[in-house]
Amino acid sequence: MPSNSYGVTDEQQEIFDYEPFGMVITAPAGCGKTEALAYRAKGLLERYDFSGNGRRLLITSFTNQAKDNINERLKKYIGVQTLRDHVTVCNFHGLASRIIKAHGQLIGIGGDWTLANVDWVGRELRTGGYTRDDSKQAGQALRDAKLTCLTDDDVMKQLESIGGQAGEIARTIEKKRINEKMISYDDQIRVALWLLSDHRVAGLYRNHFFAALVDEFQDLTPQQLKFVQTLCGKNITFAGDTAQSIYSFAGADVAYVQQEITKDSGRQIKLLRSFRSAPRILNAVNSLSPLTGSEHLSAAFPNRWGSGGVVGLSSFDDEGSEAAWVAGMSKSILRHCPHQRIGIITRLDNRAITLKRTLTQNNIEYTDWKSGIFRPEVAGVLSDICSDIQARTFENNLEALQYIQQKAATYHVGQIEELEEGCGWLFDQLFQRGFDSSKACEIKEKITVRRGNETIATRDGIHCLTGHAGKGQQFDWVFVLGMEDGTIPDFRAKSFEEKCEEARVLSVMISRARIGVFGTYTKGKVDRWGNHHVNTPSEFFEYLKKVPGLLCGKDDIVTWCRKADWPAIALM
Ligand SMILES: Nc1ncnc2c1ncn2[C@@H]1O[C@H](COP(=O)(O)OP(=O)(O)OP(=O)(O)O)[C@@H](O)[C@H]1O
Structure with a gap:
């Protein structure tokens, strides 16, 4: 039971x-x-x-x-x-990586091969000096070949059928991978x-x-x-x-x-009945069903939610004022309900930069799902490796990766899979910093250690994550940040089917919430060259606006919060 x-x-x-x-x-x-x-x-x-x-x-x-x-x-x-x-x-x-390690010899993959939990192809494409279009097409060609073929020979044969610059790039990268004896993330399931x-x-x-x-x-x-x-x-x-x-x-x-x-x-x-969310949140999820194709959801226990939960939308002049409001609201919710979980969810990581900066400046603790969150023993090993890296220089990416993996292999930790993923994470962090080892200290600070037996699924407080990472997770409260056209739906979604997938991402974000969801959008933004842009609200607003009882604007939301029965909410 x-x-x-x-x-x-x-x-x-x-x-x-x-x-x-x-x-x-x-x-x-x-x-x-x-x-x-x-x-x-x-x-x-x-x-x-x-x-x-x-x-x-x-x-x-x-x-x-x-x-x-x-x-x-x-x-x-x-x-x-x-x-x-x-x-x-x-x-x-x-x-897949366990199977390759145990039986790789059968197809000539011995101990001298590097099995990496990193997106090797993505990195080669970004650093190869290719045009955006060529790089995109070559990436797609490699992805398609590796999703459909089994052997390296078959992958190469498929790539040979691709003409133009994209085919050329894809073949060069694949040859390099084999020469460097690398099984990257996107090869693992195929090779297994x-x-x-x-x-x-x-x-x-x-x-x-x-x-x-x-x-x-x-x-x-x-x-x-x-x-x-x-x-x-x-x-x-x-x-x-x-x-x-x-x-x-x-x-x-x-x-x-x-x-x-x-x-x-x-x-x-x-x-068909939701145990997770209050009726108002389910109304918001249902409002998107013409796009998501979801069946109508109803609450399994509609009476357990007091006034039925809360859904609100609010606009802000810019990301700074939005971040200040979300930080203040989160702090206030946690003052009333210290053991609840708040998910601040964005379509892409970079939409949360101002918010994370604001939380840090105000000494508000949060768990950044983009940082590495590891059990103490794994976090300890990764911290040691960071200290070690600081005094080293690497000739190339492969050398850095092999160094991290070899160093990690000298420790005896129970969580081998987590350590392997941690090595991939560390390599990614170094890659983002152009393999500048003097930045290892900065990386070390990004290693979050789990407290006691808690996991990401049980940790209280504020969590910053993307909609895709939030899949299957649950929070008491959710802020969906950045509900602007171009952000959600993402500007790359053009066709109706692509827009529907974006609506499903939004639906996943909203449906993580148990008690309340607040969506925010900004009226404008200043790009990195100082130009001002006017934002339009997400086209999905048309659907959400129909949610019965929707609170519009921060004044309505703040009034709701003032009147709310917080002792009862803290027990929900
Ligand atoms: N029979 C039940 N009675 C009460 N609560 C339940 C019951 N079954 C599941 N729950 C609770 O409902 C919540 C949602 O359940 P669960 O995460 O399994 O849903 P899900 O269908 O996997 O959701 P998602 O697709 O969003 O990941 C959890 O908090 C879970 O503990």
């Missing part, structure tokens, strides 16, 4: 009880998919006869934050010991699948995992789907929501994936 006062729903119980391993769970935001997956894990583990066979349940996630999220729930249902003994929670790249095409390797993993649970199926690329199906066949429970598909730019293909998984699954279950 979920450890909440409401108990499990009939649908969640059915998900727990369903004995065959394959099933599909669909539900809009906050309706308890992830909770149901964790509960199903308990059911599967209780029924499975391990009898010393050492087999495990595989649970995949996309990010570390999502991993924390599912881990927290699993601990609640099955306890830490069973989690450790019988479950592997892992992101796709982490799993290449290895798994050997039936001996595939057999080992099929024997190791008896079933899998896959959350957020709408974000899978066909390649990721093939990967998990190769590992677990039809023994997979998928959970997801097509109205939250926001990764098509990275190759996710929701229509294909949905068709494939429903074809094979024995049972499909839909959840």
Whole structure:
């Protein structure tokens, strides 16, 4: 049973009880998919006869934050010991990199190859001096080839069919990668699948995992789907929501994936009532459904939210006054409700620069999801490496990366996957600073250490993140910053389908909130050359304006806050 006062729903119980391993769970935001997956894990583990066979349940996630999220729930249902003994929670790249390390020799990938959790191709494109268009096309060509081919030869053959400068650039980068013996982030799943095409390797993993649970199926690329199906066949429970598909730019293909998984699954279950959000927030999410395609959401317990939660929109002259207001409001909410969580969410990281500066200047503590947030032991290793780097110079990117990885390998930490990702993060930070080792101190300051047993999913206070990083997460309050045309929808979204994906990003941001959402936009901005630009509010305002009870303007929002029953809100 979920450890909440409401108990499990009939649908969640059915998900727990369903004995065959394959099933599909669909539900809009906050309706308890992830909770149901964790509960199903308990059911599967209780029924499975391990009898010393050492087999495990595989649970995949996309990010570390999502991993924390599912881990927290699993601990609640099955306890830490069973989690450790019988479950592997892992992101796709982490799993792929384990397979490559264990079996890479079979295709000539030995210990002298560098396996990097970094976007090698992106970096080569940015530093190669290519035009923006050529670089964009070459990046796309490489991405397409690596999402569809298996072997290096096939990748090269596909690139050879691409004419012009873009084809030339793509081939140069791919040849360089092979010469430098590099398996970069975007090669990992392809190479793992290449290895798994050997039936001996595939057999080992099929024997190791008896079933899998896959959350957020709408974000899978066909390649990721093939990967998990190769590992677990039809023994997979998928959970997801097509109205939250926001990764098509990275190759996710929701229509294909949905068709494939429903074809094979024995049972499909839909959840339709939100446990997470107050009715007013659900009204805001529903208002976007003509664009997102979401089913109508209603609150599972409409009476538990006092006056029904709050949704407000407000404009500001510029980013400075917007940031000052959001910082003040956040501080005031936390004064009333010190243990609640506030997510300040932007479409892209750079829209939060002024806000983060304002929080820092006012000594308001916040967790920056762009910084590295690591368990103490991993943070310690990365800090040591930063101190060490300060006294070094690197000939090239590869040397810096290899140095970081070799240094990290001399430490014995339990969280190997987190340390590997930490090395990738450190390399990225150095890259952004042009490999200037004298800036290592600055990087060290960006390493955030987790307090005690907390994870990003449980940490109180203010969090700054993007809509994409916020996937699957939950906050008591959400500020959606920068609701201007060009910011959300992003200026690159031109077609109707691209605009719909932007609306889904906005819907994901809003639906992270439990109690209140405040959207802000600025009337103007000054660019880095000092020119003043007039902003227009996001075109999605047309939909949000229809939300019943919407508060318009900061005066209305402040009045609401003055009258609110904060002692009751603090207990929600
Ligand atoms: N039966 C239930 N009773 C009460 N609360 C529940 C129940 N099931 C789930 N919840 C709570 O509802 C919230 C949302 O659940 P969950 O995160 O599983 O939804 P989700 O469908 O995965 O959302 P999203 O798609 O936005 O990630 C969580 O706080 C969870 O603990």
